[in-house]
Amino acid sequence: xxxxxxxxxxxxxxxxxxxxxxxxxxxxxxxxxxxxxxxxxxxxxxxxxxxxxxxxxxxxxxxxxxxxxxxxxxxxxxxxxxxxxxxxxxxxxxxxxxxxxxxxxxxxxxxxxxxxxxxxxxxxxxxxxxxxxxxxxxxxxxxxxxxxxxxxxxxxxxxxxxxxxxxxxxxxxxxxxxxxxxxxxxxxxxxxxxxxxxxxxxxxxxxxxxxxxxxxxxxxxxxxxxxxxxxxxxxxxxxxxxxxxxxxxxxxxxxxxxxxxxxxxxxxxxxxxxxxxxxxxxxxxxxxxxxxxxxxxxxxxxxxxxxxxxxxxxxxxxxxxxxxxxxxxxxxxxxxxxxxxxxxxxxxxxxxxxxxxxxxxxxxxxxxxxxxxxxxxxxxxxxxxxxxxxxxxxxxxxxxxxxxxxxxxxxxxxxxxxxxxxxxxxxxxxxxxxxxxxxxxxxxxxxxxxxxxxxxxxxxxxxxxxxxxxxxxxxxxxxxxxxx
Amino acid sequence: xxxxxxxxxxxxxxxxxxxxxxxxxxxxxxxxxxxxxxxxxxxxxxxxxxxxxxxxxxxxxxxxxxxxxxxxxxxxxxxxxxxxxxxxxxxxxxxxxxxxxxxxxxxxxxxxxxxxxxxxxxxxxxxxxxxxxxxxxxxxxxxxxxxxxxxxxxxxxxxxxxxxxxxxxxxxxxxxxxxxxxxxxxxxxxxxxxxxxxxxxxxxxxxxxxxxxxxxxxxxxxxxxxxxxxxxxxxxxxxxxxxxxxxxxxxxxxxxxxxxxxxxxxxxxxxxxxxxxxxxxxxxxxxxxxxxxxxxxxxxxxxxxxxxxxxxxxxxxxxxxxxxxxxxxxxxxxxxxxxxxxxxxxxxxxxxxxxxxxxxxxxxxxxxxxxxxxxxxxxxxxxxxxxxxxxxxxxxxxxxxxxxxxxxxxxxxxxxxxxxxxxxxxxxxxxxxxxxxxxxxxxxxxxxxxxxxxxxxxxxxxxxxxxxxxxxxxxxxxxxxxxx
Numbered sequence: 001x002x003x004x005x006x007x008x009x010x011x012x013x014x015x016x017x018x019x020x021x022x023x024x025x026x027x028x029x030x031x032x033x034x035x036x037x038x039x040x041x042x043x044x045x046x047x048x049x050x051x052x053x054x055x056x057x058x059x060x061x062x063x064x065x066x067x068x069x070x071x072x073x074x075x076x077x078x079x080x081x082x083x084x085x086x087x088x089x090x091x092x093x094x095x096x097x098x099x100x101x102x103x104x105x106x107x108x109x110x111x112x113x114x115x116x117x118x119x120x121x122x123x124x125x126x127x128x129x130x131x132x133x134x135x136x137x138x139x140x141x142x143x144x145x146x147x148x149x150x151x152x153x154x155x156x157x158x159x160x161x162x163x164x165x166x167x168x169x170x171x172x173x174x175x176x177x178x179x180x181x182x183x184x185x186x187x188x189x190x191x192x193x194x195x196x197x198x199x200x201x202x203x204x205x206x207x208x209x210x211x212x213x214x215x216x217x218x219x220x221x222x223x224x225x226x227x228x229x230x231x232x233x234x235x236x237x238x239x240x241x242x243x244x245x246x247x248x249x250x251x252x253x254x255x256x257x258x259x260x261x262x263x264x265x266x267x268x269x270x271x272x273x274x275x276x277x278x279x280x281x282x283x284x285x286x287x288x289x290x291x292x293x294x295x296x297x298x299x300x301x302x303x304x305x306x307x308x309x310x311x312x313x314x315x316x317x318x319x320x321x322x323x324x325x326x327x328x329x330x331x332x333x334x335x336x337x338x339x340x341x342x343x344x345x346x347x348x349x350x351x352x353x354x355x356x357x358x359x360x361x362x363x364x365x366x367x368x369x370x371x372x373x374x375x376x377x378x379x380x381x382x383x384x385x386x387x388x389x390x391x392x393x394x395x396x397x398x399x400x401x402x403x404x405x406x407x408x409x410x411x412x413x414x415x416x417x418x419x420x421x422x423x424x425x426x427x428x429x430x431x432x433x434x435x436x437x438x439x440x441x442x443x444x445x446x447x448x449x450x451x452x453x454x455x456x457x458x459x460x461x462x463x464x465x466x467x468x469x470x471x472x473x474x475x476x477x478x479x480x481x482x483x484x
Numbered sequence: 485x486x487x488x489x490x491x492x493x494x495x496x497x498x499x500x501x502x503x504x505x506x507x508x509x510x511x512x513x514x515x516x517x518x519x520x521x522x523x524x525x526x527x528x529x530x531x532x533x534x535x536x537x538x539x540x541x542x543x544x545x546x547x548x549x550x551x552x553x554x555x556x557x558x559x560x561x562x563x564x565x566x567x568x569x570x571x572x573x574x575x576x577x578x579x580x581x582x583x584x585x586x587x588x589x590x591x592x593x594x595x596x597x598x599x600x601x602x603x604x605x606x607x608x609x610x611x612x613x614x615x616x617x618x619x620x621x622x623x624x625x626x627x628x629x630x631x632x633x634x635x636x637x638x639x640x641x642x643x644x645x646x647x648x649x650x651x652x653x654x655x656x657x658x659x660x661x662x663x664x665x666x667x668x669x670x671x672x673x674x675x676x677x678x679x680x681x682x683x684x685x686x687x688x689x690x691x692x693x694x695x696x697x698x699x700x701x702x703x704x705x706x707x708x709x710x711x712x713x714x715x716x717x718x719x720x721x722x723x724x725x726x727x728x729x730x731x732x733x734x735x736x737x738x739x740x741x742x743x744x745x746x747x748x749x750x751x752x753x754x755x756x757x758x759x760x761x762x763x764x765x766x767x768x769x770x771x772x773x774x775x776x777x778x779x780x781x782x783x784x785x786x787x788x789x790x791x792x793x794x795x796x797x798x799x800x801x802x803x804x805x806x807x808x809x810x811x812x813x814x815x816x817x818x819x820x821x822x823x824x825x826x827x828x829x830x831x832x833x834x835x836x837x838x839x840x841x842x843x844x845x846x847x848x849x850x851x852x853x854x855x856x857x858x859x860x861x862x863x864x865x866x867x868x869x870x871x872x873x874x875x876x877x878x879x880x881x882x883x884x885x886x887x888x889x890x891x892x893x894x895x896x897x898x899x900x901x902x903x904x905x906x907x908x909x910x911x912x913x914x915x916x917x918x919x920x921x922x923x924x925x926x927x928x929x930x931x932x933x934x935x936x937x938x939x940x941x942x943x944x945x946x947x948x949x950x951x952x953x954x955x956x957x958x959x960x961x962x963x964x965x966x967x968x
Contacts, residue, residue, distance in 0.1 A: 234917055238736040241918030246726035255722045356934070433718050434725035435929055438922075445919055450840070 006099040007031050008092035014038065016049065017081040019447050025049055029084065031096045034110040036072075051080070052110060055377035056101035057331040061094040063087045070094050073331035075376035077228065078447045106323070106384055111400035114379040124405035125397045140297075141171055141274040142264065144290045144318070146282030147181075147188070150197030161203050167274050168206045175274055177207035178267050180260065182279035182286060184213040196280060207276070212260040214285040215253055217340050223250050224341045228330035231444050250348075251437050257285075257349050259432045261292030269297055269427055283319045284342045290314055292349050297427050303362045304417065308404050311371070315343065321386035326376045343375050344443075351440050353430055360424040365442050366415040367407075372443060374403050490583040491515050493576035498522065500533065501565040503931050509533055513568065515580045518594040535564070536594060539861030540585035541815040545578040547571045554578050557815035559860035561712065562931045590807070590868055595884035598863040608889035609881045624781075625655055625758040626748065628774045628802070630766035631665075631672070634681030645687050651758050652690045659758055661691035662751050664744065666763035666770060668697040680764060691760070696744040698769040699737055701824050707734050708825045712814035715928050734832075735921050741769075741833050743916045745776030753781060753911055767803045768826045774798055776833055781911050787846045788901065792888050795855070799827065805870035810860045827859050835924050837914055844908040849926050850899040851891075856927060858887050 014029035016038050027040035038049040051074070060071040068090025070082040084090040103109070148160060168177050179199055181188055188198040188211065199209060215223070226248035230241065245251070267273040279285045291314040300306040324338035347368045354361045375383045381400025385391045407416060430436075441449065498513040500522050511524035522533040535558070544555040552574025554566040568574040587593070632644060652661050663683055665672050672682040672695065683693060699707070714728035729735070751757040763769045775798040784790040808822035831852045838845045859867045865884025869875045891900060914920070925933065
């Protein structure tokens with residue numbers, strides 16, 4: 001099918017409202033195969049406003065008189081309003097956006113057409129071969145898997161048992177093993193009915209099973225949706241805000257994820273134990289725990305390159321089904337099926353680490369925001385598909401650009417790096433007491449509230465740090481603060 | 485009465501536990517007239533630990549076997565535990581601390597004996613004459629008063645009426661006046677029964693009354709007590725923490741105070757109106773509103789000197805009864821009578837301003853913490869007594885040192901100033917949406933949780949900023965982060 005068949009209208013006059021802090025834009029609106037464009041005319045700056053259609057999460061239209069209004073709720077949590085001249089044009093544009101933003105085809109998606117200047121196809125796809133990592137961590141034993149397929153007959157798997165026996169035998173003498181199951185004991189037992197299950201104690205001598213249930217799937221998606229509903233309501237009292245924040249349970253999920261990662265990391269660091277993490281499929285909460293445990297323990301994973309490697313290895317190559325999980329973010333009216341913001345929960349936990357250890361991560365909040373945005377809708381191919389197999393089928397690595405090649409350009413560094421970074425060779429143990437955890441305002445309130453004040457201070461720190469390097473120059477006075 | 489009569493014991497061996505982040509101290513404990521001292525012996529560093537007895541808020545003793553434990557909850561919200569050898573010694577020390585920490589006499593209090601090196605008596609007491617301020621703001625009309633004493637007979641006061649008429653006549657032509665009453669309309673009406681009341685509309689032409697009820701007195705004190713109970717409980721779930729934070733309503737008080745200050749400031753800035761603020765006495769919530777409104781509008785009040793002037797003028801000279809309000813902080817078991825953390829609420833609101841405008845205040849969080857500590861217990865005389873009259877009677881200005889002379893010493897500046905300060909000539913309008921307000925972790929969790937991460941970053945920023953001034957020097961690597 002050609003994109004042109006889905007585009008119902010040529011162009012229309014429209015005004016775009018982008019939120020409380022930004023001036024409205026007027027101009028000519030037009031829909032292309034992958035973008036919504038607003039061209040404000042020859043004198044205007046910026047001369048073109050552009051939205052990737054894939055980033056539209058939900059669309060709402062209203063008509064009155066001879067004009068219409070389209071409200072677009074985006075996957076990056078922005079809410080945009082378009083006031084359009086002409087009822088017919090409004091309805092046509094709305095239908096076009098609806099159709100084009102929900103296309104499921106991977107190989108006709110924008111990353112397969114995106115050819116930015118200065119980047120070469122094929123670049124930065126292979127700079128994270130996992131072999132290098134395996135060599136480095138040969139005695140650090142953190143394993144992940146899916147559940148054992150014991151089923152109702154309590155089947156055993158000799159190869160699995162041999163593997164875990166060998167892991168303990170290779171580790172230091174007397175080392176113990178812990179299996180961190182991210183389901184409750186009951187859920188793990190019930191999984192037998194559908195062919196899954198959990199490790200029988202007798203079959204894995206030396207290994208002890210611990211259950212640390214983490215929410216995933218639908219409850220997590222609903223938590224995200226409810227959080228965004230609370231964040232989007234400016235007219236509430238302090239009491240109501242706190243009770244809604246409580247009710248949506250997002251921060252409880254953050255607390256549980258960090259606690260479980262600390263448990264795994266403590267087992268390795270303090271007891272020299274071998275740790276195996278799994279839930280059911282091994283592609284969701286398992287990855288959350290193993291990747292956070294590595295950030296806590298491994299200083300290299302806290303560098304810019306190491307963090308990209310971590311995401312490539314622990315999320316993308318490990319088979320987190322990004323296309324299913326990130327099909328919609330918080331605004332879609334479709335009932336969640338496979339959607340779940342587990343990668344967002346990971347980014348939030350990393351943000352909490354960065355907040356508690358402001359010098360220890362080489363990347364800043366900007367990097368986490370970029371990863372969130374690109375995981376839900378991106379011109380790059382890195383987060384496409386659900387597995388390595390699908391990516392090979394679609395030839396993602398040869399036909400799209402890697403996000404890392406985009407982010408690692410020098411012009412992107414200022415907004416991604418932490419100006420205060422000092423390499424820290426120690427483990428960073430986060431406090432998981434509820435008093436120590438915070439709502440990630442920079443993400444959840446990004447488009448509706450003035451920028452997080454620390455971001456304003458950051459800009460000033462960058463200036464000071466940059467001026468320091470350019471010897472003899474003076475600090476400028478251009479640092480500005482939000483003024484409603 | 486001599487202090488020696490209240491001191492029951494000479495000395496005892498003890499161990500002092502100072503909280504999760506600090507190592508215990510062992511040594512010889514001794515009570516003096518004004519201090520509790522622990523001397524760890526000749527080799528130890530630091531060689532003496534010292535606590536001003538006046539800063540003890542509540543004391544709890546337990547004995548078992550031949551030893552005892554005293555728990556001291558301090559007005560600066562610290563909790564200290566003393567494990568003492570000997571039951572008799574424990575009881576004697578506890579009784580001595582109880583008696584000496586609750587002495588009501590002003591002129592035998594420590595400020596009358598405190599003679600630090602490098603400071604001269606009488607210094608810095610007169611460097612804030614209000615006349616200078618009146619000259620500067622001759623056309624900025626923000627007034628404060630107590631309630632009019634209309635009483636049940638609805639008395640009128642010709643002088644008051646003439647004064648408010650003259651204020652409008654002196655302002656720009658057509659200027660309106662607003663009376664911001666910090667009580668509810670009902671409470672203002674009820675005040676007539678006890679001789680107070682509110683301005684009759686007919687008697688004050690051109691003035692409009694607005695009621696913006698702010699909590700004060702007992703509800704505010706109880707809110708503070710409940711907040712500290714919630715902060716002190718580390719074993720709770722995220723849900724429980726958020727619902728307790730909600731239940732204590734402290735952040736609601738912050739929101740209401742800032743909203744009312746914005747209302748007063750907007751009247752002046754946007755409508756050119758004259759504003760009169762009062763509640764009942766004019767010494768509590770009135771001062772909260774007028775001082776915050778000035779910080780919002782007046783860039784000079786955001787400098788270090790201007791802020792000290794503001795506190796001197798709007799709180800101390802205006803007659804906020806510090807001795808009554810700050811007799812106890814959050815831990816005392818006595819039922820609150822005159823205690824109320826209204827000055828703390830002011831400091832919290834200023835902290836929120838500083839958080840939202842991180843470049844616009846010349847002073848940092850350290851200054852606000854110092855003011856909190858000194859307002860509840862201090863070796864300086866600045867916050868002694870309840871009024872100018874009492875301070876004159878006690879000869880506070882000639883017989884004690886001014887806090888400002890202590891704080892303005894060069895060695896204190898690093899912890900009090902904001903390294904990112906850039907003078908901002910504009911009004912700073914805070915967001916009072918619940919999503920924008922935060923718990924002041926640096927104060928309420930100061931002794932139980934690792935330092936607020938921004939404080940750690942601050943230290944690094946200071947280094948960078950200082951190194952920048954010392955040309956050619958290199959940034960050091962000594963910035964450290966909390967490690968549990």
